[in-house]
Amino acid sequence: MSDDPIDTFRQEAQDLLEQIETGLLDMAHRPGDRDLVDAVFRGLHTLKGSGAMFGFDALAAFTHHCETAFDRVRKGEVPATPELVAAVLAAQDHMRALAEGTDASDAEGEALLARLRKAVDAAAGVTVETACVPGAATWKVRFSLPADALANGTRPLPLLDELRELGDCKVTALTDQVPPLEALVPTECWLGWEVILTTAHPRSAIEDVFIFVIDEMTLEIEAPGSAPQVTQDHDAPPEALLAAVTREQAAPAPEAAPEAVEAAEVKTTRVGDTVRVPAERLDELMDRVGELVIAQSRLKQVAVSSNEPQLRAVAEEIERLASELRDTMMVVRMVPVAQLFGRFRRLIHDLARDTGKTIALSTEGEATELDKTVIERLADPLVHLIRNAADHGLETPDERMAAGKPETGHVTLAARQAGAEVIITITDDGRGVDRARVRAKAEDNGLIAPGAVLSDNELLQLIFHPGFSTAATITNLSGRGVGMDVVKRTIEGLRGAIEMKSEPGQGSQISLRIPLTLAIIDGLLVRVGPARYVIPLAAVEECVELTVEQDMRSTGRSLLTLRDRLVPFIRLRELFRTGLAPDPHQKVVVVATGQERVGLVVDQILGDHQTVIKSLSAFHDDVETFSGATILGDGGVALILDVSHLVAAGQRQDAQLRAAG
Structure with missing residues (x-):
């Protein structure tokens, strides 16, 4: 704060x-x-x-x-x-x-x-039902302000003036709580007021006069033949609150008319149980936790190489505490995506007005939590996707009626957690993607060769290419070919992935797969040649051994059969040009993003590793194979593999093999 x-x-x-x-x-x-x-x-x-x-x-x-x-x-x-x-x-x-x-x-x-x-x-000029009660009623209003009200800027005179505006009233000052002169503090308020008010307005209008200070004051509103309703300051002495409740319970309550006030109740305010902390302090604390994880990893390595059982016991205890502290820190940084989804109700309202379409927004999974930093970086991509759905996806009311659809178009934002990822989907029930138009535009822009064979996913992914747009005209919403490429670049910067599905005439769905956090992840530490690399554990499906026979048989075809399913794989020693012969017992780490799977051939699997992610320098911005680096326990550096790019490389390799075959 x-x-x-x-x-x-x-x-x-x-x-x-x-x-x-x-x-x-x-x-x-x-x-x-x-x-x-x-x-x-x-x-x-x-x-x-x-x-x-x-x-x-x-x-x-x-x-x-x-x-x-x-x-x-x-x-x-x-x-x-x-x-x-x-x-x-x-x-x-x-x-x-x-x-x-x-x-x-x-x-x-x-x-x-x-x-x-x-x-x-x-x-x-529109006729509405009046909110005033027919006829006039007389109310007795008694209220007092907390002692520090004047010091905090609260003035009683405007409250009395607002009561006078409601009807005829008689005001009497209550001085029974005023202390003796020698004990009187001029800046404190000890006066109370009793107001006899005759008005045609309902009780709620009287309560609204005190709406700004009602949680800090004592207020009693009493109608003829009813018990007073007490609003008690939670900072008042307990005996004062008890006396107020006792008076209310002791007074015989006659049977009230239907329009009379409801039974008395005590309204208290709860002391705040949250603390507002600047995000910078959380980021700094997360950095300290990251450094602690690195130090703990070094201690673990020293303990493993030592014959001291006490040192090993201490190292294991610190490892447990560091892991719990890391998990606690993750929870502190997590916020529900409801904060993110709530922003787009206004956007849909404005888009409906600008496009002349009738649009309804629905949300699902608002309680799903994400790292605060991730949520902040997701705001702009989601704005682009929602605007694209409203402008390109949804038809006009006349077009929807002609197609047999409801006049109102629907956009759905949904979030759900899947392992260490959160999947956010943007779905519309519009016209869907015109694949012929996308292909024609891509050929005109030179993105693909005329007549090139593309899978449906590859064709849809062209939408995210910089400068690509199928809009016939440029509007204030879309048409310039910017936006969707920004979405892809931002999501990949979060180590996430984009998937798209579309059915002509039925609508489209874009799924964003986002890691829960950007700071610390669990990783699988592997060795390729002399270097070590980290594969995010959330993307790892299984590890199998690549025998010499399989390695020789797959030469030139880089395909592995796993449970009657072909999985393309990449030899990382060739990709990274180690110049060394492979180990005799190579391993294949099968990773996946969405429905796509690819195997990564490594020389050795070293084990799991709590990975503190360090960003690469600006000099390495164009290196897509790695998403960051981490410091190992021995002080060495291991690069973190970008699984989504490796999977894409595996897909391209598999497509080339199919085309060649």
Whole structure:
């Protein structure tokens, strides 16, 4: 948590803006939901108050207009029309800019407020059910603020003014808690207030007056013939809370009318059980854990070569603790993908408006967790994929109706964990990929030779080539051939892989296979010639021995039969040009990404290894065979093999052999 109060406010403002956006997007489907209206109003009210408290006067003034509009919705004066919701969503982007301190022109703010006023005026002409209770009722309201309320910027007079706006009221100050003069602290608030209010508004309107401070104050609202509802400050002395509850239980409660207030209840706030920590500190802690894993590996190697049983026992204990610390650190960095998926509801809302299509977004597996760094780097690729699905994949409502489909197009975001990977799929029920058009475009661009024989997967993968686009015209959404190549480059930078399936007329599905974390992985340490390499253990399916007979028989054809299935393999000593003769007992490590499998021929399997991933220098950016390096226990360096590129190389080799045969 930052010591700078401005940073603290900005973090809280972002949380509030996300809550407001979620409520607005939900309201687009449930415009009459009173809970959603109240939630959006509370968020705007809190944002306005916090902004004024921390000196963000422009934000507070701008938010006040949106709050006023939703106050009319809350009171039943205007309905939450799609135009009003869209206007507040657009205004919310301006609020975010004001909160972050970025450039936000006054002219843009005035234009947004003019749009908001136009939407409110248009909505005012729509007949809605009034939220006010027929007739007037008299309420007794008693409240007191915490002692530090004035020091924290809370002022009681505006609260009383808001109560007066609801109807006729009589205010009486309660001084029974004021201490003697010699004990009085001028900055502390010991006054209470009793208000007799006659209003046609419901009880909820009275509660909303205190919405910004209700968790820190004591509030009793009593209707004639009913028990008071008590909202007690959780910091108040226990005996005060007990007395309030005792008074409520002891008072005989007459039978209340249906419209009377519900039975009294005590509302408390729970002390926060989470701590907000800057991501930089987590990254630094992860680096320290990585260094500890390296040191532990060195200690293990020393212990193995030693005859000291005590040293071996200590090494095993430290290995266990380091492994548990690593697992704990991984969990700390994990966040649910719901944080990522939630961002795209607004994107779908805007895409539907821009394309004139009716689009529905559904999500699955939101509780699946991923490393925070991975989630941040996945945001842009998913934006490209969703925009591509909305623009290229989904048809217009007329086209869908003509094809016998529902008018509404569906985009589904799903996540699930598979071993040490998370698979994220983006599915649409649109027109699917026109393979003839893809082939024609690829031939025109010189990506493939005319009439070249390609598998379906190879043809679909052309979509991710830089500069490739099948769009007939360039729009603000697509057509320039940028985006999908960025997606592939980013996913491969995460040591992930992309798979694509498409059925003409039925839709498309793109699957992203992403490792759970980028910092530390379990690896299989192997030797090829004099050098050692690490293969990510999550990609390893099995290890088998390559006999001399199999090696001689497969010369020139690099195929191995495993359980009646041909598996292509790559001799790493030839790929890495070791210049040495192979060991007599070579091993084949079968690795896989998705449905594709390939064997990697190594000289020796050294065992499992906790791998702390170190990035390669910029000089090695174009080396696709390796995804990083790690430091071994003896201080040596082992390169980490990029399985997806090796599998692709195996596929190309197998295709060449089939073509030659």
